[in-house]
């Protein structure tokens with residue numbers, strides 16, 4: 513059953529920005545010289561995790577001849593080239609602008625670091641992200657002890673709203689299976705917009721599954737409807 517909400521929390525990578533595709537390119541660029549492949553199965557396990565965890569898992573799963581620290585250094589070089597030209601996902605701008613106009617409190621709950629956030633947002637997307645005033649960076653925030661699928665990030669993100677909403681008042685938007693699990697574990701409802709390669713059986717925990725943010729109808733969750 514769907515219940516009305518008052519506050520909204522957005523994931524970033526793969527939900528608001530096309531940066532999941534860019535992570536795939538970045539990691540594959542590092543792996544190709546070693547003849548290794550960043551498969552979607554491995555990606556699925558890592559989407560939404562904290563960056564240290566990501567590096568450790570890739571190095572160990574693919575038996576790379578480098579340390580996780582070296583992998584992080586190589587990743588940063590790739591990110592500096594790829595992230596500044598990230599694009600907004602379809603429907604993201606319209607939805608955020610609409611909820612802002614209607615005075616709905618909104619926050620960002622991304623597992624990426626603050627440094628990585630700036631690379632992704634600084635050049636093209638500052639205006640739209642300024643409409644999400646309450647931001648939590650899971651790989652930089654000491655209060656986020658464990659990455660998604662653990663609930664920490666959404667609990668910390670909700671605590672930043674000045675009126676301290678209860679978890680059931682918050683609606684989370686996520687693309688990743690780990691993100692949906694994290695939001696549910698925090699006691700929140702979740703709209704999932706998964707990568708089309710995600711098996712349907714892995715989307716069942718979400719409150720609602722959409723192909724695109726463009727299909728979201730705010731009134732389903734008691735939020736003001738679009739007027740155009």
Ligand SMILES: O=c1[nH]cc([C@@H]2O[C@H](COP(=O)(O)O)[C@@H](O)[C@H]2O)c(=O)[nH]1
Pocket residue numbers: 523524525526532535536555558559560561562563564566621622623624625651660688691
């Ligand atoms: O292919 C991947 N994409 C994304 C991640 C991780 O997911 C985080 C982004 O998560 P979110 O969707 O919560 O912003 C990144 O910081 C990165 O560590 C990953 O490990 N592998």
Ligand SMILES: [Mg+2]
Pocket residue numbers: 523524525526527559560686687688691
């Ligand atoms: Mg995501």
